[in-house]
Amino acid sequence: MKIGANNIYSCYTTQKENAKLQIAEKNQRKIDKNFDKIVLHSSSDSTDKFISDITNKLSNEVRKSASPEQLEHLQKKVAEGTYQIDLDAIVKKILF
Numbered sequence: 001m002k003i004g005a006n007n008i009y010s011c012y013t014t015q016k017e018n019a020k021l022q023i024a025e026k027n028q029r030k031i032d033k034n035f036d037k038i039v040l041h042s043s044s045d046s047t048d049k050f051i052s053d054i055t056n057k058l059s060n061e062v063r064k065s066a067s068p069e070q071l072e073h074l075q076k077k078v079a080e081g082t083y084q085i086d087l088d089a090i091v092k093k094i095l096f
Contacts, residue, residue, distance in 0.1 A: 054094065061093060
């Protein structure tokens, strides 16, 4: 059996490309885990409108920036351990 330089080089480059792909896939999985994801499915036109409205409200809410005073207040509460999530307020903002 004869082993040529071309065979060795071909095997090396294939392994190198596979390693790069594996690293890229691993990094993408890490990135995907760092973000929340909302998936809404619908089955009728009225549901489509509802989902569209909810999606728009959520998108607008996420894009709003908080004032420096609000951020300072929240940071202070979190640091003191007194911050509590107001679920009713969140639901009202999403639905109304």
